[in-house]
Amino acid sequence: MGDNILELRDITKLYPGVKALDHVSISFRRGEVHALVGENGAGKSTLIKTVSGAIEPTEGRICVEGREFEALTPALSRENGIAIVYQEFTLVPVLTAAENIFLGEFLRKGIFSCQREMSELAKKLFQRLNIQMDPDVKVGELTTGYQQIVEIAKAVLKNAKILIMDEPSAPLTNREVEAMFQIVETLKAEGVTIIYISHRLEEIFRLADRVSVLRDGQYIATKAIQDTDKDDLVRLMVGRTLKETYPERNFTQKETVLEVNHLTGNGVKNISFTLKKGEILGFGGLVGAGRTELAALLFGSAKIKSGEIILRGKKFDPNSPNAAIRNGICLVPEDRKQQGLILEMTVQENLTMAVRKKLSKRGIMRESDSREFSEKYVKDLTIRTPGIFQRVKNLSGGNQQKVVLGKWLGVDPEILIFDEPTRGIDVGAKQEIYKIMTEIVRQGKSIIMISSDMEELLGMSDRMVMLSKGRQTGMLEKEEFTQERVLNYISEVVEDE
Secondary structure, three states: OOOEEEEEEEEEEEEOOEEEEEEEEEEEEOOOEEEEEOOOOOOHHHHHHHHHOOOOOOEEEEEEOOEEEOOOOHHHHHHOOEEEEOOOOOOOOOOEHHHHHOOOOOOOOOOOOOHHHHHHHHHHHHHHOOOOOOOOOEHHHOOHHHHHHHHHHHHHHOOOOEEEEEOOOOOOOHHHHHHHHHHHHHHHHOOOEEEEEOOOHHHHHHHOOEEEEEEOOEEEEEEEHHHOOHHHHHHHHHOOOOOOOOOOOOOOOOOEEEEEEEEEEOOEEEEEEEEEOOOEEEEEOOOOOOHHHHHHHHHOOOOOOEEEEEEOOEEEOOOOHHHHHHOOEEEEOOOHHHHHOOOOOEHHHHHOOOOHHHHEEOOEEOHHHHHHHHHHHHHHOOOOOOOOOOEHHHOOHHHHHHHHHHHHHOOOOOEEEEEOOOOOOOHHHHHHHHHHHHHHHHOOOEEEEEOOOHHHHHHHOOEEEEEEOOEEEEEEEHHHOOHHHHHHHHOOOOOOO
16 A cells, blocks of 8 residues: 555445445545545545445445455444544533543543543643643533534544544634644644545645545546645536636615614624615624624514614514514525424425415415426526435535525515525535525525625625624725725624623
């Protein structure tokens, strides 16, 4: 194997009607950060689950430090020094960081028989990772970034030689991302091989030594990071030249459809703004700024303490999501899997969920009407699915997001709130979501867009409202947009009254 610690040879995985992996061969070197990129549905998740033992390949061989396997089990994967940090954490909130790290470990001669021993060992582990952290703090009290550090520590405890990180920065603040980068660099210096999966290409160029590209379940190329650039990677990922630009629009509408005055509640205070017809109004802020909390007030899923909302010239009290929906306000939530979809249900069932009454005649929805409605939105939104009876959990992130969109577009809302519209979505699917959003406002509807992606905020917004710690710190017109101004507003220190 030479300097290779892991080799995947002709890995193929077949599902009914789908070839998730098609004779993929990639090698990973000892002590390197090797990025794995590709659009949603390219096969990245299937590949890493093959390495971790979560699924068994249909064909191919896995070679770890010269030992060849037809398939790995989770236990065999761990025995061979492979660990994985998934996007969804597997922590117990009521236990301490130390208890979570050692959870499931066998007791040997009383080493882990008391809290003090576990705490001391966890403390040494954190020191090794150059992290200042109390091992006795309850995990439920930690920020997302520190919870992820506990997940990484669990993997390091098992003396992992190969650490797979699946979209590790997705839920993190910029400061937490920097801390995670330092951990990656520390482990690399110790000789650990990092397989790093991310849609954020800037991270790939910051961390990776090499990058491999998958597309439609096939291996495309591996490149040294110094021998490629962002445009080259995007071309390899999508099979065509695709510039990450934003659709051109000329927003000129003056008609106000929504007016918010001194809105307070759910962690935000004294928020005021207007939303114009055909406008994309962006909301910027750091994690915890209150953007999602504000969206909950507008959608009726949180209680308003004071202030008022004027909708189409009349006072409006969104006392429930149903009230908001009836009045033409819909929410595409930040967490589509938990809040936007029922994953075990089909594409058709999810698409028709909000319009059953609209499609029903005398209280009964005919199958033919449901099928026609679903097929229309699958076609209009280019939802890539084997059919409308496919379970939503089997779709890629971008296509799941389109199903959420289709569900609400069927209601024909006047205002759509997008909370992180492209989080966890690849660059090709992003472009499709942007085009859909542009078409929505072209039709005279309005969008409130919450985003942590600076380029997205600057590229898609017509105006921007800035929040910090639940307070409004500024508003910018299109001609005033600069990254520096946005950063100044969203990082502004807000004094409690």
